[in-house]
Amino acid sequence: MESSRQWQQHSGLVLDRVNEFDVIECLSCGYKHVVPIPTQEELEQVYREDYYSHEKPLYLDEHLEDLDWWNLVYDERYDYLESQLPGESRSLLDIGSGPGYFLLRGKARGWNTLGVEPSTRAAAHSRDLGLDVREGFVDEALVKSLGTFDVVYLHEVLEHIPNPASLLSIVTQLLKPGGILCVIVPNDYNPLQKALRTTMNFEPWWLAPPHHINYFDHESLLTLLKNQGFDILSRSSTFPIELFLLMGMNYVGDSSMGRMVHRQRKNMELNLTKIGCAEWKQRTYQAFAQQGIGREVVAYARLASFE
Numbered sequence: 001m002e003s004s005r006q007w008q009q010h011s012g013l014v015l016d017r018v019n020e021f022d023v024i025e026c027l028s029c030g031y032k033h034v035v036p037i038p039t040q041e042e043l044e045q046v047y048r049e050d051y052y053s054h055e056k057p058l059y060l061d062e063h064l065e066d067l068d069w070w071n072l073v074y075d076e077r078y079d080y081l082e083s084q085l086p087g088e089s090r091s092l093l094d095i096g097s098g099p100g101y102f103l104l105r106g107k108a109r110g111w112n113t114l115g116v117e118p119s120t121r122a123a124a125h126s127r128d129l130g131l132d133v134r135e136g137f138v139d140e141a142l143v144k145s146l147g148t149f150d151v152v153y154l155h156e157v158l159e160h161i162p163n164p165a166s167l168l169s170i171v172t173q174l175l176k177p178g179g180i181l182c183v184i185v186p187n188d189y190n191p192l193q194k195a196l197r198t199t200m201n202f203e204p205w206w207l208a209p210p211h212h213i214n215y216f217d218h219e220s221l222l223t224l225l226k227n228q229g230f231d232i233l234s235r236s237s238t239f240p241i242e243l244f245l246l247m248g249m250n251y252v253g254d255s256s257m258g259r260m261v262h263r264q265r266k267n268m269e270l271n272l273t274k275i276g277c278a279e280w281k282q283r284t285y286q287a288f289a290q291q292g293i294g295r296e297v298v299a300y301a302r303l304a305s306f307e
């Protein structure tokens, strides 16, 4: 069987067991992931039809409610990309573009945008926004029809797929010379999560197989990117949401508390911008990254072969 054959290539210390999956510190991959690894066919079914309906039924509504804040997050990313690219280099491919709002923001800023999204519902939503979005998965078959781009954006994609290295290899074909890859993944088994687990009896709440197959942190993501031929241009973190657990606001398994702490974090970031402290915030979040904390890793990279 495909899954058992794949499993043979992966071995390492078993860290956790959840929903019939083991999480291993894989020696050959260099990052943590579940075994057995779900097959591409199993995942395609999940993401085409089920993901936004069953797993994330409120995602589209909540994204809209949070849109002011998302646009702040997006603008920070576009500002950085624009600072690193010549003025005419404004083409972007968003792989796993979801409801399309990152693309929409880019389009409003003058970027030429294209999305690829497996969820029928999310792709249809994006087209309703007037965006160019292909429905499907990026693979070797699709790649030739897409062209090349100044930026490839992978927001919360690499943790979901069976073979991140092979997607990154495809990305190298999609980037123009000097183009930039922006990757965002959850920062899992991070120091705050591990400390909360050890000292305050939290179960490993960040584990979510089969949707999350891979569990990266700053170091293992950067190593993966370097192994695929990328140089790291810059990296940062998103807000260390675990700080709310230390404040006594236990959002684990409590979605209304989860929304509440998210709202507070959102307000803080919007207000920091409003009071003129956006740069201070960025430097602080880069310092979080240096400490290995922050809920997500945000990394910008360029192919090392580019001169």
Ligand SMILES: [Zn+2]
Binding pocket: 009, 010, 011, 026, 027, 028, 029, 030, 033
């Ligand atoms: Zn592995």
